Amino acid sequence: MTTGDTRQGGGGWIEEALREHEHEHEAAQTPSPAEPGGRPVLPVADRERQVLERIDRARRRRPRVREERVTMSHGAGGKATRTLVEAIFLDAFRNPQLEPLEDAAALTLSGVRTALTTDSYVVSPLFFPGGNIGDLAVNGTVNDLSVAGATPLYLSAGFILEEGFPVADLVRVTSSMREAAAAAGVQIVTGDTKVVQRGKADGCYINTAGVGLLLPDVSLGVALAQPGDAIIVSGPIGDHGITIMLARGELDIEADVVSDTAPLNGLTACLLDAVPETRAMRDATRGGVATILNEIAAGADVGVLVREDDIPVRDEVRGACELLGIDPMYVACEGRMVVVVPGDSTDRALTALRGHPLGEDAAVIGHVTDGQPGIVQLKTAFGGTRIVDLLVGDPLPRIC
Amino acid sequence: MRFVDEFRDADQARALAAKIAALCEPGRQYKLMEVCGGHTHTIYKHGLEDYLPESITLVHGPGCPVCVIPMGRVDDAMHLSAGPDVIMTSFGDMMRVPGSNGSFFDAKAAGTDIRMVYSPLDSLKIARQNPDKQVVFMAIGFETTAPSTAMTMLRASAEGLSNFSVFCNHVTIVPAIKAILDSPDLRLDGFIGPGHVSTVIGCRPYEFIARDYGKPVVVAGFEPLDILQSIYMLMLQLASGRSEVENQYSRVVPWNGNTVALKAIGETMELRPYFEWRGLGFISHSALRVREKYAAMDAERLFSVPGVRVADPKACQCGEVLKGVLKPWECKVFGTACTPETPIGTCMVSPEGACAAYYNFGRVERHRVPEAVPASAGGS
Numbered sequence: 001m002t003t004g005d006t007r008q009g010g011g012g013w014i015e016e017a018l019r020e021h022e023h024e025h026e027a028a029q030t031p032s033p034a035e036p037g038g039r040p041v042l043p044v045a046d047r048e049r050q051v052l053e054r055i056d057r058a059r060r061r062r063p064r065v066r067e068e069r070v071t072m073s074h075g076a077g078g079k080a081t082r083t084l085v086e087a088i089f090l091d092a093f094r095n096p097q098l099e100p101l102e103d104a105a106a107l108t109l110s111g112v113r114t115a116l117t118t119d120s121y122v123v124s125p126l127f128f129p130g131g132n133i134g135d136l137a138v139n140g141t142v143n144d145l146s147v148a149g150a151t152p153l154y155l156s157a158g159f160i161l162e163e164g165f166p167v168a169d170l171v172r173v174t175s176s177m178r179e180a181a182a183a184a185g186v187q188i189v190t191g192d193t194k195v196v197q198r199g200k201a202d203g204c205y206i207n208t209a210g211v212g213l214l215l216p217d218v219s220l221g222v223a224l225a226q227p228g229d230a231i232i233v234s235g236p237i238g239d240h241g242i243t244i245m246l247a248r249g250e251l252d253i254e255a256d257v258v259s260d261t262a263p264l265n266g267l268t269a270c271l272l273d274a275v276p277e278t279r280a281m282r283d284a285t286r287g288g289v290a291t292i293l294n295e296i297a298a299g300a301d302v303g304v305l306v307r308e309d310d311i312p313v314r315d316e317v318r319g320a321c322e323l324l325g326i327d328p329m330y331v332a333c334e335g336r337m338v339v340v341v342p343g344d345s346t347d348r349a350l351t352a353l354r355g356h357p358l359g360e361d362a363a364v365i366g367h368v369t370d371g372q373p374g375i376v377q378l379k380t381a382f383g384g385t386r387i388v389d390l391l392v393g394d395p396l397p398r399i400c
Numbered sequence: 401m402r403f404v405d406e407f408r409d410a411d412q413a414r415a416l417a418a419k420i421a422a423l424c425e426p427g428r429q430y431k432l433m434e435v436c437g438g439h440t441h442t443i444y445k446h447g448l449e450d451y452l453p454e455s456i457t458l459v460h461g462p463g464c465p466v467c468v469i470p471m472g473r474v475d476d477a478m479h480l481s482a483g484p485d486v487i488m489t490s491f492g493d494m495m496r497v498p499g500s501n502g503s504f505f506d507a508k509a510a511g512t513d514i515r516m517v518y519s520p521l522d523s524l525k526i527a528r529q530n531p532d533k534q535v536v537f538m539a540i541g542f543e544t545t546a547p548s549t550a551m552t553m554l555r556a557s558a559e560g561l562s563n564f565s566v567f568c569n570h571v572t573i574v575p576a577i578k579a580i581l582d583s584p585d586l587r588l589d590g591f592i593g594p595g596h597v598s599t600v601i602g603c604r605p606y607e608f609i610a611r612d613y614g615k616p617v618v619v620a621g622f623e624p625l626d627i628l629q630s631i632y633m634l635m636l637q638l639a640s641g642r643s644e645v646e647n648q649y650s651r652v653v654p655w656n657g658n659t660v661a662l663k664a665i666g667e668t669m670e671l672r673p674y675f676e677w678r679g680l681g682f683i684s685h686s687a688l689r690v691r692e693k694y695a696a697m698d699a700e701r702l703f704s705v706p707g708v709r710v711a712d713p714k715a716c717q718c719g720e721v722l723k724g725v726l727k728p729w730e731c732k733v734f735g736t737a738c739t740p741e742t743p744i745g746t747c748m749v750s751p752e753g754a755c756a757a758y759y760n761f762g763r764v765e766r767h768r769v770p771e772a773v774p775a776s777a778g779g780s
Binding site: 051 | 401404405408409410413414444445446447448449450451505506508509510518624625729730734735736739740741742751759760761762763764765766767769
């Protein structure tokens, strides 16, 4: 090691970020407590609050992709994904149907209210306890339509296959898709096939798109959440993510968990039938329940308060999460949804959800509040308070 | 769940909070440093500060393996990984640490072969599977992780593997604590001792803190009740004017440490004359390097490493945060230019870093439990 030669670190984007920050800083005219003389030194609590306000402003700035290349974080469903979607895709395609960034776009076709969605599946491994890429690809798209308040009807299926992929595996995948479609009451009516050279893909990728009819008199969206609303999850969380993680066999942990992949259209229909005033539904896939809670807080500019004790997590999932140092709140589900209903509809919503096999363990996990807007607070089982932010980084790529 | 829930019991926490509050002398301010980043993480993740009276401040210490790695070492690692036929392996925490030209993640996206591993043994596996490649393990961490690096080297040596090497960045905790004690910037009342490090080195190495500096030390476990109990034990010592080393984490930490682990470290590694710590500067005898005997496994000897010292970006105040002089939110760029998704300093990268813990968990107005308000404060 040499000690004589020293360079100044922080070129490129760091300088840019700092310049941006300086600009923001000056605009805000925040008095610096360290400044000698002149302005009075503020008490600690006030200074901390000012910093929190400054951060809040910074978080509301228009997102920008700083990286020169796409990294795995951009696919993780957390902050980087949101930045990529808003800064690149939304910027390029902006229109009123896309703008809400809901799970499905609401379209009016010849006077008929329709929902359209699409999703690609790159899960690894292709086969895992409780399902495979095939039923995942059907259920995922069915669920995106269902939580948008639509009755799913027709799906497309596009396959990208790697040279050498066993035909027997393709048969297993497609028969799972057939069964999943039958269970959800949808039909796969169009498709596409591409084959790429060995090494240019990982076995089999699937894209599905789906259309459905939006239920009349139902208006859904996380932006509709209001203080006093109840937040419900439809069952134990994190089963799918932990199943995939363990199925990869890299961790030498065994646990009795299976993926929760399932079509949610029956459950959403039950709920909307009993509680048509439901404000929002979201299926908690990549990024887990924590991401949905943040979407509610940001979308409606409200506070969200949840209680760790009330969040259903299976012991096996919790144990695996404890060992791996991950928070089940961020682990993907493929058959669970988060629901926002008005506070006085809570009991009716719970009864409706629990009356369906997929909602037996539905539980109220928290409420929408008029507290810090845009912030999700968690009352921990230990009795303290903390924030639940959007996920940064990628603990678990290719989960779906 | 057994072995978890009993260490997170809110009723016990309230009882401890009341006892801690009762020990606070009116008008006195207490500054206690949790040395280990694992403790910082627990404190924020469980919202432990809700249980502490206003007069007790927790100061976050330097015990975060990723945080103390200076930018120059990251650049060295980047240089190593760009070599021909090299596979760089690293813990996940290291992947997002920014060097002068981006992080491991960025280099990976640009085509460099960098793989995340959960254990150095995974690197060994990669070395066996890729005999035509040079597999380098980026070793970071305190005495907690040094034994696993040492054991991996011993196994590689026993197997006669010739394509596995270690880029050794292991550091030792005691010189860092001493540097903080000698720093004029900070007056601390006591230390929550690092539990995981102590499973290896035991409690004896901290005796000088109690003896020479008159500060109490309580080695603590990593569940929130462990930490709260350790704070109570520190407050008991302070109330009675004692300064001793106590072991709250006796279910895991033996007083004399783990001799097998220490022997493995001693066999494969030796103290460096000096090492640069991010923010703390050069500290003598504060880090480990690979012994001459294992030179064939020392990436610094096998490959050319630039070894250029890179100063932190000017606005970055990680050093002050690491020393506990600044609270994370007091850093000028905290949360605006420097965030977990685009970190400038290391403290914002690792989940054990004070800035990341505060940003991800702690940006919330505290509501103290009633038990944490001393009776003399009149509930105000």
